[in-house]
Amino acid sequence: xxxxxxxxxxxxxxxxxxxxxxxxxxxxxxxxxxxxxxxxxxxxxxxxxxxxxxxxxxxxxxxxxxxxxxxxxxxxxxxxxxxxxxxxxxxxxxxxxxxxxxxxxxxxxxxxxxxxxxxxxxxxxxxxxxxxxxxxxxxxxxxxxxxxxxxx
Amino acid sequence: xxxxxxxxxxxxxxxxxxxxxxxxxxxxxxxxxxxxxxxxxxxxxxxxxxxxxxxxxxxxxxxxxxxxxxxxxxxxxxxxxxxxxxxxxxxxxxxxxxxxxxxxxxxxxxxxxxxxxxxxxxxxxxxxxxxxxxxxxxxxxxxxxxxxxxxxxxxxxxxxxxxxxxxxxxxxxxxxxxxxxxxxxxxxxxxxxxxxxxxxxxxxxxxxxxxxxxxxxxxxxxxxxxxxxxxxxxxxxxxxxxxxxxxxxxxxxxxxxxxxxxxxxxxxxxxxxxxxxxxxxxxxxxxxxxxxxxxxxxxxxxxxxxxxxxxxxxxxxxxxxxxxxxxxxxxxxxxxxxxxxxxxxxxxxxxxxxxxxxxxxxxxxxxxxxxxxxxxxxxxxxxxxxxxxxxxxxxxxxxxxxxxxxxxxxxxxxxxxxxxxxxxxxxxxxxxxxxxxxxxxxxxxxxxxxxxxxxxxxxxxxxxxxxxxxxxxxxxxxxxxxxxxxxxxxxxxxxxxxxxxxxxxxxxxxxxxxxxxxxxxxxxxxxxxxxxxxxxxxxxxxxxxxxxxxxxxxxxxxxxxxxxxxxxxxxxxxxxxxxxxxxxxxxxxxxxxxxxxxxxxxxxxxxxxxxxxxxxxxxxxxxxxxxxxxxxxxxxxxxxxxxxxxxxxxxxxxxxxxxxxxxxxxxxxxxxxxxxxxxxxxxxxxxxxxxxxxxxxxxxxxxxxxxxxxxxxxxxxxxxxxxxxxxxx
Numbered sequence: 001x002x003x004x005x006x007x008x009x010x011x012x013x014x015x016x017x018x019x020x021x022x023x024x025x026x027x028x029x030x031x032x033x034x035x036x037x038x039x040x041x042x043x044x045x046x047x048x049x050x051x052x053x054x055x056x057x058x059x060x061x062x063x064x065x066x067x068x069x070x071x072x073x074x075x076x077x078x079x080x081x082x083x084x085x086x087x088x089x090x091x092x093x094x095x096x097x098x099x100x101x102x103x104x105x106x107x108x109x110x111x112x113x114x115x116x117x118x119x120x121x122x123x124x125x126x127x128x129x130x131x132x133x134x135x136x137x138x139x140x141x142x143x144x145x146x147x148x149x150x151x152x
Numbered sequence: 153x154x155x156x157x158x159x160x161x162x163x164x165x166x167x168x169x170x171x172x173x174x175x176x177x178x179x180x181x182x183x184x185x186x187x188x189x190x191x192x193x194x195x196x197x198x199x200x201x202x203x204x205x206x207x208x209x210x211x212x213x214x215x216x217x218x219x220x221x222x223x224x225x226x227x228x229x230x231x232x233x234x235x236x237x238x239x240x241x242x243x244x245x246x247x248x249x250x251x252x253x254x255x256x257x258x259x260x261x262x263x264x265x266x267x268x269x270x271x272x273x274x275x276x277x278x279x280x281x282x283x284x285x286x287x288x289x290x291x292x293x294x295x296x297x298x299x300x301x302x303x304x305x306x307x308x309x310x311x312x313x314x315x316x317x318x319x320x321x322x323x324x325x326x327x328x329x330x331x332x333x334x335x336x337x338x339x340x341x342x343x344x345x346x347x348x349x350x351x352x353x354x355x356x357x358x359x360x361x362x363x364x365x366x367x368x369x370x371x372x373x374x375x376x377x378x379x380x381x382x383x384x385x386x387x388x389x390x391x392x393x394x395x396x397x398x399x400x401x402x403x404x405x406x407x408x409x410x411x412x413x414x415x416x417x418x419x420x421x422x423x424x425x426x427x428x429x430x431x432x433x434x435x436x437x438x439x440x441x442x443x444x445x446x447x448x449x450x451x452x453x454x455x456x457x458x459x460x461x462x463x464x465x466x467x468x469x470x471x472x473x474x475x476x477x478x479x480x481x482x483x484x485x486x487x488x489x490x491x492x493x494x495x496x497x498x499x500x501x502x503x504x505x506x507x508x509x510x511x512x513x514x515x516x517x518x519x520x521x522x523x524x525x526x527x528x529x530x531x532x533x534x535x536x537x538x539x540x541x542x543x544x545x546x547x548x549x550x551x552x553x554x555x556x557x558x559x560x561x562x563x564x565x566x567x568x569x570x571x572x573x574x575x576x577x578x579x580x581x582x583x584x585x586x587x588x589x590x591x592x593x594x595x596x597x598x599x600x601x602x603x604x605x606x607x608x609x610x611x612x613x614x615x616x617x618x619x620x621x622x623x624x625x626x627x628x629x630x631x632x633x634x635x636x637x638x639x640x641x642x643x644x645x646x647x648x649x650x651x652x653x654x655x656x657x658x659x660x661x662x663x664x665x666x667x668x669x670x671x672x673x674x675x676x677x678x679x680x681x682x683x684x685x686x687x688x689x690x691x692x693x694x695x696x697x698x699x700x701x702x703x704x705x706x707x708x709x710x711x712x713x714x715x716x717x718x719x720x721x722x723x724x725x726x727x728x729x730x731x732x733x734x735x736x737x738x739x740x741x742x743x744x745x746x747x748x749x750x751x752x753x754x755x756x757x758x759x760x761x762x763x764x765x766x767x768x769x770x771x772x773x774x775x776x777x778x779x780x781x782x783x784x785x786x787x788x789x790x791x792x793x794x795x796x797x798x799x800x801x802x803x804x805x806x807x808x809x810x811x812x813x814x815x816x817x818x819x820x821x822x823x824x825x826x827x828x829x830x831x832x833x834x835x836x837x838x839x840x841x842x843x844x845x846x847x848x849x850x851x852x853x854x855x856x857x858x859x860x861x862x863x864x865x866x867x868x869x870x871x872x873x874x875x876x877x878x879x880x881x
Contacts, residue, residue, distance in 0.1 A: 014548065041585040044586075095367075098504075131822075139829060
């Protein structure tokens with residue numbers, strides 16, 4: 001069955017089973033590989049995208065559950081004010097190491113800062129602890145979120 | 153791995169790189185992927201070397217456009233090598249870092265072997281140690297030739313010219329010429345046999361924090377890892393491998409799987425089944441619909457307990473002597489106090505964030521591979537064997553690595569992907585699920601250690617006897633490195649201690665666990681040895697009723713660099729200052745990978761026995777610092793990685809199967825448990841030491857010793873077991 005998904009402001013028609021996770025539609029069907037596969041069970045956050053602004057794990061979000069909601073991925077997050085601030089802070093603080101989890105980290109952080117302009121350490125823990133970084137960039141992620149929250 | 157030991161061994165691989173060889177190499181390595189600065193990791197930047205490029209050695213090429221291309225022998229997996237190695241070239245060549253563009257070195261053991269390993273691989277924290285001299289020499293040789301070319305052109309003495317910012321300047325006349333305009337002339341000149349390296353006092357880049365060249369692409373989603381490649385027409389496959397080690401496929405019922413929309417093909421191998429589909433969603437759904445009947449093979453009943461029991465038995469018999477000083481038996485007989493302990497560390501998975509994957513296009517007489525791997529020449533050779541092709545018919549494209557940690561020093565994923573691709577028309581990307589990735593890893597070995605020490609009337613150690621048993625990864629991975637029952641990796645951190653121990657004896661017994669593949673894991677041999685040594689020395693301090701720092705310090709008169717980092721960490725951590733109840737501080741001291749490091753960890757044990765690391769202080773002497781920002785980042789990274797292992801890391805077996813499956817059962821340390829980490833770098837002019845792994849091995853004993861300080865309970869088996877630390881209600 002064909003579905004129309006609104007991704008980064010553009011409609012895309014895809015013909016896959018309705019129970020297909022959004023992650024694979026993005027990566028394999030549409031070739032948007034910035035969103036990463038890490039666990040397939042919403043345990044690591046590497047696949048995080050925004051659906052109507054909410055940080056969402058695309059690996060367990062089936063495409064028949066999305067409807068007309070707006071999907072934003074790492075490829076377009078820089079066009080949002082919070083996303084731009086977060087990306088700049090990530091660059092300033094040299095956050096990434098291997099970098100593989102960073103798309104998901106940035107998407108979670110951008111959603112946090114968009115919703116909560118002055119997050120506390122606890123807010124950061126709550127919003128970011130679903131995102132695993134095997135390189136252990138957590139300290140710089142925390143600093144970068146604080147920088148972005150203070151206006152970049 | 154003790155690199156000095158390896159480098160000096162007569163049985164080291166014969167293709168170890170000589171300075172002379174690379175300086176004489178005049179050909180540019182063509183055909184590899186070019187990584188431009190502005191689009192550093194774009195797929196389509198391939199560019200051939202022009203015939204009149206200036207390529208004085210295997211690393212540097214300068215075209216008439218002045219672009220400096222570094223053929224990069226080391227891979228980027230997060231450790232910052234794509235920035236720190238170009239810094240070496242740029243420093244000596246007198247160009248800005250931004251003028252250097254990276255190109256992955258193609259598989260070529262002769263030109264691009266790691267001088268400390270003898271093979272083309274990035275691991276063992278030695279990229280910078282290996283690159284430090286040769287890459288600066290390469291840059292200096294190119295600079296010398298460019299200056300000579302300009303001097304010749306102007307008919308002046310080369311000594312009256314100097315290089316700066318990508319051009320040669322003749323001070324007296326004020327004439328300047330850009331490198332690009334000198335490239336063709338420089339290419340005609342002989343490569344100088346000796347070149348003068350810059351005085352460290354004149355370094356402009358080395359020692360100054362540099363922005364990483366790979367960061368922008370990693371922040372906007374454009375970085376391309378192996379898992380992201382999409383050759384035209386690529387299909388996606390996922391697989392189930394035998395759940396037991398050494399098991400086989402008995403039968404496959406695939407009707408339901410084939411009916412899944414998007415599933416194209418089922419590939420059956422001897423010990424695995426793969427589902428090939430249009431996308432991973434369909435491949436996974438197809439895999440779930442398969443009914444596979446397995447022959448569980450010879451290890452069907454294996455448990456972790458069986459492995460540990462075998463190792464324990466092995467430590468009762470003599471092993472190969474790794475190091476002996478003085479007379480341990482005699483000293484023990486005369487000791488006032490004897491301390492004995494048994495230590496064990498578990499199997500560990502690597503769990504790189506990028507799950508294992510490899511894309512292969514198998515054609516009739518050629519095989520093309522897209523992968524992110526730490527050992528390219530190995531991938532090429534092993535894949536060629538599976539494909540039945542000569543290695544030169546196997547084209548390997550390397551990519552950014554989404555976490556290596558030793559997992560991607562292995563070629564098993566590429567070999568598996570070739571097996572599958574041989575049955576598939578067109579390119580196929582084989583992506584392992586996280587469950588396959590954890591259950592079919594090649595694991596950090598399980599180790600079993602037996603130690604005895606003797607103390608004199610003052611509590612000073614006068615005898616140290618250590619015997620341990622476990623797998624030798626080197627024996628499989630680099631067989632010439634295993635000799636007379638020993639290899640330099642298994643014993644690194646257990647021998648050549650920083651402590652002055654007059655009677656010292658270490659033995660290693662190699663025991664391979666039945667069927668379970670073992671591999672290098674971040675911080676390799678020291679991941680085990682440093683935990684054991686630094687815990688046991690802590691036990692001796694406790695037995696002597698002495699302070700853990702003071703006790704170590706008294707044994708460091710012959711190793712001043714070690715004493716300096718210990719003093720620094722104690723000062724910065726506030727060692728000895730009072731702590732709230734339930735908290736404890738633990739110290740560790742390490743000499744590994746060519747760097748000296750000391751940690752103090754501060755922990756708190758909750759009523760339910762869970763351990764929280766509140767703070768880590770680190771002092772490091774890693775010799776000359778190339779990129780200080782990377783040193784900081786790598787230490788933080790290593791500490792989080794090691795703390796994860798100390799608090800949660802354990803792969804166990806039951807009925808021949810790995811019991812852990814995903815991040816719910818194989819836990820990672822997360823943001824809410826990540827401690828603040830303070831790093832203090834000792835200024836040093838020694839050559840650079842390794843940084844990628846040091847923090848990992850050093851933090852585990854610091855945490856264990858802190859738990860002891862807080863609870864009086866000694867952790868002799870990793871990971872931390874909260875049940876054993878639980879306080880009575």
